[in-house]
Amino acid sequence: MSRPTDRTPWPQRARSLAPRQYRGADEQPVRAPRPFPVRAWIVTVAGDDLEVxxxxxxxxxxxxxxxxxxxxxxxxxxxxxxxxxxxxxxGR
Structure with a gap:
């Protein structure tokens, strides 16, 4: 779950998966050498679902x-x- 930050107010912050959810037993995340454009569905802490x-x-x-x-x-x-x-x- 997301934690409060000084960037986005808590209820509007995206709800994030916990490490135990997104990682396998020994799996480490692969970092992108260069970020690439995506479209994603996120759910906020308040429960709003948004495509971003x-x-x-x-x-x-x-x-x-x-x-x-x-x-x-x-x-x-x-x-x-x-x-x-x-x-x-x-790429937009």
């Missing part, structure tokens, strides 16, 4: 770490299930 444009910065077999800017221009990030993410071929 962002960048994949790391991944495991189960999940992707997505960095994005919320609708108020604040940076946020979250680990989400791999099925919630698609690559954006257009």
């Amino acid at each position: 444009d962002g960048e994949a910065v790391a991944w495991t077999r189960r999940a992707v770490h997505v960095r994005y800017t919320d609708r108020h221009g604040r940076p946020d990030d979250a680990w989400v299930w791999v099925g919630a993410v698609t690559r954006r071929p257009d």
Whole structure:
């Protein structure tokens, strides 16, 4: 679950998977040499589900770490299930 930060107010912050959810027994996340554009579904702490444009910065077999800017221009990030993410071929 996400933790409060000085970036995004707590209820609007993305809910993130816990390490035990996105990592296998011995699996370490793979860091992207260069983040690449994705479209991802996130769920906020308040329970709102939003589809956002962002960048994949790391991944495991189960999940992707997505960095994005919320609708108020604040940076946020979250680990989400791999099925919630698609690559954006257009790069926007």
